[in-house]
Amino acid sequence: xxxxxxxxxxxxxxxxxxxxxxxxxxxxxxxxxxxxxxxxxxxxxxxxxxxxxxxxxxxxxxxxxxxxxxxxxxxxxxxxxxxxxxxxxxxxxxxxxxxxxxxxxxxxxxxxxxxxxxxxxxxxxxxxxxxxxxxxxxxxxxxxxxxxxxxxxxxxxxxxxxxxxxxxxxxxxxxxxxxxxxxxxxxxxxxxxxxxxxxxxxxxxxxxxxxxxx
Amino acid sequence: xxxxxxxxxxxxxxxxxxxxxxxxxxxxxxxxxxxxxxxxxxxxxxxxxxxxxxxxxxxxxxxxxxxxxxxxxxxxxxxxxxxxxxxxxxxxxxxxxxxxxxxxxxxxxxxxxxxxxxxxxxxxxxxxxxxxxxxxxxxxxxxxxxxxxxxxxxxxxxxx
Numbered sequence: 283x284x285x286x287x288x289x290x291x292x293x294x295x296x297x298x299x300x301x302x303x304x305x306x307x308x309x310x311x312x313x314x315x316x317x318x319x320x321x322x323x324x325x326x327x328x329x330x331x332x333x334x335x336x337x338x339x340x341x342x343x344x345x346x347x348x349x350x351x352x353x354x355x356x357x358x359x360x361x362x363x364x365x366x367x368x369x370x371x372x373x374x375x376x377x378x379x380x381x382x383x384x385x386x387x388x389x390x391x392x393x394x395x396x397x398x399x400x401x402x403x404x405x406x407x408x409x410x411x412x413x414x415x416x417x418x419x420x421x422x423x424x425x426x427x428x429x430x431x432x433x434x435x436x437x438x439x440x441x442x443x444x445x446x447x448x449x450x451x452x453x454x455x456x457x458x459x460x461x462x463x464x465x466x467x468x469x470x471x472x473x474x475x476x477x478x479x480x481x482x483x484x485x486x487x488x489x490x491x492x493x494x495x496x
Numbered sequence: 497x498x499x500x501x502x503x504x505x506x507x508x509x510x511x512x513x514x515x516x517x518x519x520x521x522x523x524x525x526x527x528x529x530x531x532x533x534x535x536x537x538x539x540x541x542x543x544x545x546x547x548x549x550x551x552x553x554x555x556x557x558x559x560x561x562x563x564x565x566x567x568x569x570x571x572x573x574x575x576x577x578x579x580x581x582x583x584x585x586x587x588x589x590x591x592x593x594x595x596x597x598x599x600x601x602x603x604x605x606x607x608x609x610x611x612x613x614x615x616x617x618x619x620x621x622x623x624x625x626x627x628x629x630x631x632x633x634x635x636x637x638x639x640x641x642x643x644x645x646x647x648x649x650x651x652x653x654x655x656x
Contacts, residue, residue, distance in 0.1 A: 294630065301629040305622035313615045362545045363558055365538055397569070399538070399561040401554060402545075460542065463535040 320471040322366070323357035324455045324478040326410070336482060343446075343485045347413055352482075354453060355407035358400035360469065365458035366406075367465050368396045372429065372441055373481070375448035380467065380479040387467040388452050388479070393429065393436045395456075412451070414486060424486050446487035453480045533593035534568075537561060540600035547604045548611035554603075557596050564592040 328335035329351040338348055358364050371390035373379070378389040398406050415435060416427040424446035428437050443449050455478040457469040468477035541557050571585035 294634065297633050298626060298630040302623060302626035305625045305629075306619060309618040309622040313618050363538060363541045363554060363561075365534065365561075397565050399558050399565065401551060401558045403551075404558075458535070458538060460535065460539050463532065 318359075318361055320360045320469070321476065322359065322364075322455060322457070322469065322478055323355075323405075324453075324480065325355050326453060326480050326482065327353040327355070337484065342483065343487055344414060345486075345488050346417060347415060349411055349413045350484075352410040352412075353407055354396075354410045355405055356398075356400065356455065357405040358402055360471075361402055363402065364400050364469075365465075366398055366400055367456040367458075369454045369456055370394050370396075370431065371452040371454065372426065372438060373450045373452050374441065374443040377450070377452070379452065379481060380454055380477060382477050385468050385475050385477050387454050387456075390452055391438070391441065393438070394431060394434070417486060426486065443486070447485050448483060449486060450481045450483045455479065533590055533597070534561075534564070537564075537593045537596045537600070540597045540604070544600045544603040544607055547607040548614075549603050549607040553607070557600055557603075560592055560596050564589045564596070567592070 325333075326336075327333060331353055336350075336352065337344065338350060344350060354368060356366055356368065358366070369387070370393045371377075371388050372393055373388060373390035380386065380388045396408070400406055410432065412429060412431045414426055414428075415430045418425045418427060420442070423442040423444055425440065425442040426438055426449065428435055430436075454467060456465040456467055458464075459466050459470070468475055470476075538561070541554060541561070544557075545554060567585050567589045571582045571589065574582045574585075
């Protein structure tokens with residue numbers, strides 16, 4: 283061996299230290315999880331699973347008992363298992379929509395909600411078929427009385443739009459907060475709070491005969 | 497030397513700074529008919545994931561949680577007069593959630609041990625790689641020196 287001189291031993295020790303620093307740095311990088319952006323993907327698609335064909339015959343004017351077929355989906359990119367809830371609300375032209383700045387949900391009445399646990403990177407997509415099953419006309423306003431969603435009928439107390447224009451279905455994404463044990467509108471991510479919501483407008487201007495007098 | 501009042505002022509300043517930095521979000525909250533055990537179960541599953549559980553290990557737990565969710569919805573949609581059936585369903589829900597929590601806790605333990613072992617092995621591998629690299633350097637230098645000596649001894653002196 284040629285590493286008997288003091289200088290050569292020092293060289294050897296220096297090489298070993300450099301190699302160990304490089305190898306341990308690589309080990310640290312390999313074992314430390316990388317920070318990733320945490321978010322949800324939330325979407326609604328038309329009858330052909332495209333961002334189109336949201337209305338029958340592409341007519342935004344919905345008729346009574348005419349089924350409208352959509353697909354609603356959520357993908358979890360939060361990095362762990364999440365409990366999500368999609369809340370469906372029926373609004374009109376005066377309804378306050380959800381506010382992304384103040385993170386407040388819409389003031390519209392809630393029709394129903396869909397809950398699901400989602401693993402990381404999992405997408406939950408389900409068919410969403412709805413139709414207005416009962417409505418009435420009063421003083422130029424169309425009142426929607428009941429709506430059927432995925433074969434479940436929901437009664438609506440008193441919800442109307444002038445001349446039947448500008449109804450909207452609002453979908454909000456609510457997420458379970460483990461620190462408060464409650465569902466909240468939106469989720470916490472990277473030191474901030476994010477929200478996701480969708481709304482699809484429709485009209486129902488078709489004249490509807492008033493209900494028969496008793 | 498700092499007085500007690502100085503420490504008190506410093507503590508108050510730090511607390512005020514923390515409160516000012518923390519974002520305040522007016523979140524609307526609606527209470528859903530979810531069992532409190534759902535919260536415990538999801539925390540247990542999140543702990544398992546944080547300890548290093550793989551998606552393949554957590555997917556069965558997610559499936560069980562979704563089954564519990566379905567049964568919970570079924571129970572809440574029953575008419576008020578069907579108390580026995582509702583109680584039976586809620587009992588099943590609680591049983592599933594207890595199983596999920598227990599399995600997630602076990603998974604947390606095994607995953608934490610596995611992650612710890614993998615971390616140690618990675619760092620030890622780094623040391624081993626450094627030792628192997630040093631030996632390679634030694635033999636490389638030795639080989640090079642032998643090569644240089646051999647070349648030197650093979651030199652021939654030619655008269656010009």
